[in-house]
Amino acid sequence: MEGSSSDGRCALAAELAQVLGMVRQLGAHMGGGGVAAVAAEAEERCRALVSSMLSSIDRSIIIARSCCVEGRPMLPAVMPESPPSAYGSAGSDLGADSRCRANVTGQRKKRKTLPIWSTQVRVSSMQDVGPLDDGFSWRKYGQKGILGAKYPRAYFRCTHRRTQNCHASKQVQRADGDPLLFDVVYHGSHTCAQAATRSVDGQVRPLLLPAAKQSHPQPAAQQEQITVVAEGEGGVAQELEQQAMLRPFSFTTPPAGVDDGGAAGALLQGCLATASHFVSPATSECQVYDLGDSSMAGVRNVPDIEFASKAMNSSMGADMEFLLQLERLDPDFLDDSGYF
DNA sequence: TTTATTTGACCAGT
DNA sequence: ACTGGTCAAATAAA
Numbered sequence: 001m002e003g004s005s006s007d008g009r010c011a012l013a014a015e016l017a018q019v020l021g022m023v024r025q026l027g028a029h030m031g032g033g034g035v036a037a038v039a040a041e042a043e044e045r046c047r048a049l050v051s052s053m054l055s056s057i058d059r060s061i062i063i064a065r066s067c068c069v070e071g072r073p074m075l076p077a078v079m080p081e082s083p084p085s086a087y088g089s090a091g092s093d094l095g096a097d098s099r100c101r102a103n104v105t106g107q108r109k110k111r112k113t114l115p116i117w118s119t120q121v122r123v124s125s126m127q128d129v130g131p132l133d134d135g136f137s138w139r140k141y142g143q144k145g146i147l148g149a150k151y152p153r154a155y156f157r158c159t160h161r162r163t164q165n166c167h168a169s170k171q172v173q174r175a176d177g178d179p180l181l182f183d184v185v186y187h188g189s190h191t192c193a194q195a196a197t198r199s200v201d202g203q204v205r206p207l208l209l210p211a212a213k214q215s216h217p218q219p220a221a222q223q224e225q226i227t228v229v230a231e232g233e234g235g236v237a238q239e240l241e242q243q244a245m246l247r248p249f250s251f252t253t254p255p256a257g258v259d260d261g262g263a264a265g266a267l268l269q270g271c272l273a274t275a276s277h278f279v280s281p282a283t284s285e286c287q288v289y290d291l292g293d294s295s296m297a298g299v300r301n302v303p304d305i306e307f308a309s310k311a312m313n314s315s316m317g318a319d320m321e322f323l324l325q326l327e328r329l330d331p332d333f334l335d336d337s338g339y340f
Numbered sequence: 341t342t343t344a345t346t347t348g349a350c351c352a353g354t
Numbered sequence: 355a356c357t358g359g360t361c362a363a364a365t366a367a368a
Contacts (some may be wrong), residue, residue: 038348139345141361142346142347142361143345147357153359157360171359341368343367349360349362350359350360350361351356351359351360353356353357353359354355354357354358
C-alpha cells in the first residue's frame with residue numbers, strides 16, 4: 001500500500017497544489033474589477049483557469065482512484081470471483097444476467113455489486129415527475145409496491161442498455177412522509193455515449209440539455225430543493241464520499257474501482273443539472289447524507305455544494321467565489337486530507 | 341412500425 | 355415464506 005500509492009499521493013498532491021495555485025490566481029483576477037476591457041480580459045483568464053482547474057481536478061480524481069485501487073480494497077461488496085472487467089461487461093449485468101444461477105465455480109453471484117448513490121428531489125406538485133429527469137434517458141422496466149411504503153417504487157434502467165451496454169439504473173419512489181419528495185437511488189454509472197456528452201475532455205460539466213431532449217421536461221417550479229445523498233457500499237467508495245462532504249470538488253469523484261462511467265460524477269452532474277436550473281439559489285438546498293453509515297444518519301448542510309451549483313449555474317463571475325471558499329473553509333485541506 | 345410503459349409472474353436473497 | 359428486483363408479454367403511444 002505504501003509503494004505505488006505514495007507515488008500517487010505525490011502526484012495527487014501536485015495536482016491539488018496546482019489547483020490551489022490556480023484558484024489563487026483566479027481570485028486575483030476577479031479581485032480587480034476595473035475598466036470594461038480589463039474586466040473582459042480578466043474574465044477570459046478566469047475561463048482559461050477554470051478549464052485548467054477542471055482538468056487538474058479530473059486528473060486528481062483519477063490519481064486518487066488509482067491510489068485507492070492499488071492501496072486498499074475498494075468495494076467489499078464486489079465478489080472476489082468477479083473479474084475487474086466485470087463492470088460494464090456482460091458479467092456485470094445484474095439484471096438479466098443476475099439470473100445466471102451460478103458462475104463457473106458454482107458459486108452464486110451476489111446481486112448487488114454496483115455502487116449506489118441516492119438523491120432526493122423535491123417537486124412542487126404531485127403531478128410533477130421531475131426527479132425522473134436527471135439528464136439521462138431512462139427506460140422504466142418495473143414498478144412495485146414496497147412493504148410499508150405508501151407509494152410504489154419505479155425501476156428504471158438506461159435506455160442504451162442494450163445498444164451501448166450501459167448498466168446504469170435507478171429507482172424512484174415518493175417519500176412516505178412527503179409526497180413531494182422523491183427518493184432516487186442510482187445503481188452503477190453510465191457508460192453510454194450520453195454520459196460521454198456530459199463529460200467533455202474528461203471534465204465534469206453541468207448538464208444543460210435542451211428541454212426538448214429531456215424525457216421528462218420539467219416546469220421551472222419543480223426545482224425547489226434538491227438533496228443529495230451519497231451512499232457508499234463501504235470501503236473507499238464511502239470514504240471518498242465522506243471526503244466529498246468536506247471538499248466539494250471531491251464530489252465529482254466516482255468511487256474507484258467501479259465501472260468508470262463516472263457514477264459519482266454523474267450524480268453530481270445530475271445534482272448540478274437540476275440545481276443549475278434553480279432560478280433562486282437562495283432557495284435551493286443541497287444536503288448530504290451517508291446512508292452507508294448509520295452513525296451519520298443525520299443531515300448535514302453542505303454549503304460547498306451550493307457553491308458548486310451556483311458556480312456551475314452562473315457564468316464565471318462572482319459565484320466563482322466558492323472556489324476561494326475552499327481555502328477559507330479549510331486552509332490546510334491539502335495537508336490534512338489524509339493523502340499526504 | 342418502432343419504442344416505451346404497464347403489470348403479473350418469476351427469481352434471488354434473507 | 356417473504357420481500358425486493360427483474361423479466362417479458364401485453365398494451366399504449368409516437
